[in-house]
Amino acid sequence: MIATLLIQHEKLEQLPSGGTLSPYGVHQKHGQITSQALQLLSSQRRQFSNTYISVKLDETSGVAVMKLKRPPVNSLNMELLTEFAINLEKLEIDRGCRGVILTSAVPRIFSAGLDITEMCGKNADHYGEFWRAVQEMWLKLYGSSMVTIAAINGSSPAGGCLMALSCDYRIIANNKKYTIGLNETQLGIVAPFWFKDIITEVIGHRAAERSLQLGMLYSPTDALKIGLVDEVVAEDKVQSTASAVMAQWLTLPDHARQITKSMMRKPSLDRLVTHREADITNFVSYITRDSIQKSLQMYMEMLKKKGR
Numbered sequence: 001m002i003a004t005l006l007i008q009h010e011k012l013e014q015l016p017s018g019g020t021l022s023p024y025g026v027h028q029k030h031g032q033i034t035s036q037a038l039q040l041l042s043s044q045r046r047q048f049s050n051t052y053i054s055v056k057l058d059e060t061s062g063v064a065v066m067k068l069k070r071p072p073v074n075s076l077n078m079e080l081l082t083e084f085a086i087n088l089e090k091l092e093i094d095r096g097c098r099g100v101i102l103t104s105a106v107p108r109i110f111s112a113g114l115d116i117t118e119m120c121g122k123n124a125d126h127y128g129e130f131w132r133a134v135q136e137m138w139l140k141l142y143g144s145s146m147v148t149i150a151a152i153n154g155s156s157p158a159g160g161c162l163m164a165l166s167c168d169y170r171i172i173a174n175n176k177k178y179t180i181g182l183n184e185t186q187l188g189i190v191a192p193f194w195f196k197d198i199i200t201e202v203i204g205h206r207a208a209e210r211s212l213q214l215g216m217l218y219s220p221t222d223a224l225k226i227g228l229v230d231e232v233v234a235e236d237k238v239q240s241t242a243s244a245v246m247a248q249w250l251t252l253p254d255h256a257r258q259i260t261k262s263m264m265r266k267p268s269l270d271r272l273v274t275h276r277e278a279d280i281t282n283f284v285s286y287i288t289r290d291s292i293q294k295s296l297q298m299y300m301e302m303l304k305k306k307g308r
C-alpha cells in the first residue's frame with residue numbers, strides 16, 4: 001500500500017501545471033481524473049469506513065469529517081497511518097470535497113501519538129517501513145490542498161499533536177484533563193527535524209525551543225496562550241465550531257487559498273521530501289540503540305502500571 005502511495009507522489013510531480021499546486025497531495029480537482037476513477041469515486045462518496053478510520057462526506061457543503069477510531073487511545077500504528085493516507089488521498093481527488101475536519105471517535109482521546117509498540121522490539125526493516133508510513137501521513141496531511149481543521153476532542157500528545165499541527169486550524173475542547181504537545185523528550189527520545197519545524201512555524205522559535213526541550217504538554221487554555229491551538233470551546237461545541245470555521249474558510253476561492261497555502265508550506269515539505277531516505281536511515285539507527293529501546297520499554301511499563 002505504501003508503495004502505491006509513493007508511486008502516486010511521483011505521478012503528481014509530473015502533472016502539467018494548472019492541474020496541481022504541489023507534489024505532496026493530489027491536486028487534480030480540475031480535469032485530470034479519468035472517467036473510471038470518477039465512477040469509482042462516486043460509488044465511494046458519502047461514507048467510507050475502514051478498520052481505523054471513518055469518513056463522512058457531506059456533498060452539499062463539500063466537507064468531510066474524518067474520525068480516528070482505534071480504541072483505547074487512537075495510537076498511530078502502521079495500519080492506521082496507511083488507512084489515513086489513503087483516505088485523505090481519496091478525498092483529495094474527489095471534486096466534491098473541499099475541506100476535512102479531523103477528529104476522534106474515541107471519547108477523551110484525540111490520539112496518543114505514534115504506537116510505541118511499533119518502535120519497540122522489532123527489526124530494522126519494520127522500523128524503516130513504519131517511519132515511511134509516519135512520513136507519508138504527514139506529507140499528505142500537511143501538503144493537502146483542502147482546508148483541514150483539527151477538532152481536538154481529547155488528549156493529543158506527540159504524534160497526535162503533530163497531526164493537529166499539520167491542519168490549517170485547531171479547535172480544542174475546554175477540559176483541563178486534556179493535554180496537547182510534543183512530549184517526546186519525556187519518553188527519552190528526540191522529535192525529528194520536521195516535527196521541530198512545524199511546531200516552530202506554529203508557535204515561534206523561543207516557545208518551540210522551550211516546549212520541545214521540556215517535552216511540554218499543555219492544558220487547552222495554556223495551549224491557546226502560546227498559539228498551539230486557535231480556539232478553546234466547550235466540549236459539546238467542538239464539532240459545530242469546526243463546521244462554522246470551515247464554512248468561513250470555504251468562502252474563499254479555492255485557487256487563491258490553495259496557492260497561498262502551498263507557498264507557506266512548501267519549504268518544510270521540500271525539506272522532508274529531499275531528506276526522506278536519510279530521515280528513515282536516521283530514525284532506524286536511532287531507534288535501534290539499546291538505550292532508546294530501554295527508554296521506550298520503561299515508558300510503556302510506566303503507562304501500563306498507571307492504567308492498572
Ligand SMILES: CCCCC/C=C\C/C=C\CCC/C=C/C(=O)SCCNC(=O)CCNC(=O)[C@H](O)C(C)(C)COP(=O)(O)OP(=O)(O)OC[C@H]1O[C@@H](n2cnc3c(N)ncnc32)[C@H](O)[C@@H]1OP(=O)(O)O
Pocket residue numbers: 072073075109111112113114115116117155157158159160183184187189190191192282283286287300303304305306307
Ligand atoms: C541524534 C539524532 C536524532 C535523530 C532523531 C531521529 C528520529 C526521531 C526518533 C524518534 C521519533 C519518535 C517520535 C515519536 C512520536 C510519538 O508520538 S511517541 C508516543 C508518545 N505518546 C505518549 O507519550 C502518550 C502516552 N499515553 C498517554 O499519555 C495516555 O495513554 C493517554 C493518551 C493520555 C490516555 O490516558 P488514559 O485514558 O488514562 O489511557 P491509558 O494510559 O490507561 O492507556 C490505555 C492503554 O493504551 C496504551 N497506550 C497509551 N498510549 C500509547 C501509545 N502511544 N502507544 C501504544 N500504546 C499506548 C497504554 O499502555 C494502555 O495499555 P494497556 O491497557 O495497559 O495494555
